Amino acid sequence: MIRGLYSAAGGMQATSLQQDVTAQNLNHAVKPGYQREVLRFQASGPMEALQGPETSLHTDFSPGTLEHTGSFLDVALDGPGFFSIDGPSGPLYSRCGTFALNGAGQIVTQEGRTVRGTGGPIEIPPGTSQIEILDDGTVVADGAELDQLSVVAFQNPHELRRVGTTYFEAPPNAARDTTGPNVRQGYREQGNTTIVHEMVQMISGLRQFEATQRALRSLGDAIGLNTRPLNR
Secondary structure, three states, X not given: OHHHHHHHHHHHHHHHHHHHHHHHHHHOOXXXXXXXXXXXXEOOOOHHHOOOOEEEEEEOOOOOOEEEOOOOOEEEEEOOOEEEEEEXXXXXXXXXXXXXXXXXXXXXXXXXXXXXXOOEEOEOOOOOOOEEEOOOXXXXXXXXXXXXXXXXXXXXXXXXXXXXXXXXXXXXXXXXXXXXXXXXXXXXXXXXXXXXXXXXXXXXXXXXHHHHHHHHHHHHHHHHHHHOOOOO
16 A cells, blocks of 8 residues: 555656646747756556656647748748857757848847858848748749758757757767758747646646546545554
């Protein structure tokens, strides 16, 4: 019976972690380029010694739906890969392509990080009236080719480490290749989850937590009865 207490308590802890992950996904469900997090459960030992499942956090790298915006600096990847972004200590990678121009005319993210081209930061000349981004990522300003967006794919994207809502870092030995998906100007990639999906997950997790809590309470009451001294 004591083993059952540990098992129920472990189940409550795992379900609580799942609720935290679901809340994270729900909070960022409408963020362009967001990649949802997934908590995986694995039995920690033989059923006789089970105290609750082990958990590990993973990222779901499946693509989100493309949404047409018409903005010339909204860009989406129709295929695998990540945009390369200048981070504080090296390159970052993201599926979020809602870009803008800073005061120096450089293409940047919404947080102000420089978007990398094959030759470095991409600078738009002053007075440019039309910016076009071709399917291969080539940036054209008033008919003149400037540079090409640096798009990188990884043989095993699960090696990437999340460092922000939509940013990832790659380990030094991660195998990477410049990829050639269709770059879609005027589109943005929605997060690969929805508010409805995460709400269903949260309600399901709450019911599971409550059921495990009731089981724990019942076991505790049973132990109390078994250990209570007999009235004489």
